[in-house]
Amino acid sequence: MIELAILGILKESNLHGYELKKHLRKVLGPLSNVSFGSLYPALARLEREGAVTIVESGPDAAPPMPMTGSLTGEAAAFRSRRRPTRGPRNRKVYGITPAGETRLVELMADPADDERSFGMKLAFFRWCDRPTRLRLLERRRASLLDRLEETRKAVAARDQDDPYVRALMEHDTESTMNDIAWIGRLIARETGDEGLDKETTGGHR
């Protein structure tokens, strides 16, 4: 699933591994603390597969095509800032390829649905159309409901009631219900069409 994160970030701007990790941390926060030990191999893998390419590399590499898609002004500024008289260090700046964009769409559709995977997908929802978003949200809700059911069954079937185990399960139930309610709100926001932070076209409150 780290590949999803890499492609999602690279879709916005070309970056090298080290920067990638920082952006990732910024976007996903504590949800995904990617380590270098998985980041670099993943980048190598993706390059082998043709999902990303090295856009700029080594000391004083010739800057290739200025844009791959529309860069935010920030990224462009950053790129120009990075141009000291002495070339950059040993960096490999990666960019996403058309094949990579395809791969990104595939990865978004991947059935993996744990907290981490879902968090990543949500972070890149802006690249999806509404039906896809709704599909992912519904699937997440379904698996949360499954989890809720399973925990409840475990609580019910419990003979020896250790207070700590009980506390653990009750908290799990509570947290899961919170998550479900949250997903519900996201779905509502998605279906209650158009902008709802501006003029409330359809809903109250």
Next chain:
Amino acid sequence: MIELAILGILKESNLHGYELKKHLRKVLGPLSNVSFGSLYPALARLEREGAVTIVESGPDAAPPMPMTGSLTGEAAAFRSRRRPTRGPRNRKVYGITPAGETRLVELMADPADDERSFGMKLAFFRWCDRPTRLRLLERRRASLLDRLEETRKAVAARDQDDPYVRALMEHDTESTMNDIAWIGRLIARETGDEGLDKETTGGHR
């Protein structure tokens, strides 16, 4: 951390791998879905280290010492139930050793503090004395506070505000605060001794 789970379960009763997994699922619920691919190697590892021993094995093994410490009547009953005229199948029933008990204490003190590790430790709190429990709870609270702080900083430093990323972070903040409150209640229950046995908290939302 799977070793902690194994030892914690084995401390209660001698079991073979398959049963162990079921017990684990029951105690930890969806928090720790241990797979056989990690369970059996872990058992082999623990046996190599002398933390567990094979108490009974293969078809019609002679039943060794009836008790390793005080067994709950349930476990004893279970053990006697397991004695059909035709010996059991190819099973390896494991039991914890004194070295294993020591290892269990070490593992409880381990600094790992993610949701999974903490959940496991909490599930085995009954084996700890109160100071240890409080230490673990305080540590967990501290790391949750760190996480909260980090997420808040990320939200504040955010220039481009993607609504989905924002939703993700806000939900993370909310969940973390919930967790902190929960830990707070556990600490209170631990320090506010005796007296309050039931629901003393009118849970907010």
Next chain:
DNA sequence: GGCCCAACATATCGGGCTGATATATCGAAC
């Protein structure tokens, strides 16, 4: 009886992830 199927039971393997470690460059402080 004879048959099949689901659950029981153990084990291994590939591939991916984490944490530790190695290596080297750059900027800035001292």
Next chain:
DNA sequence: GTTCGATATATCAGCCCGATATGTTGGGCC
């Protein structure tokens, strides 16, 4: 001018997961 911390890439051991293999046991069914 050198020490130090941030930047930057990479590899390695060890562990975990999911898939897969291999067999056993018990029960339902005709």
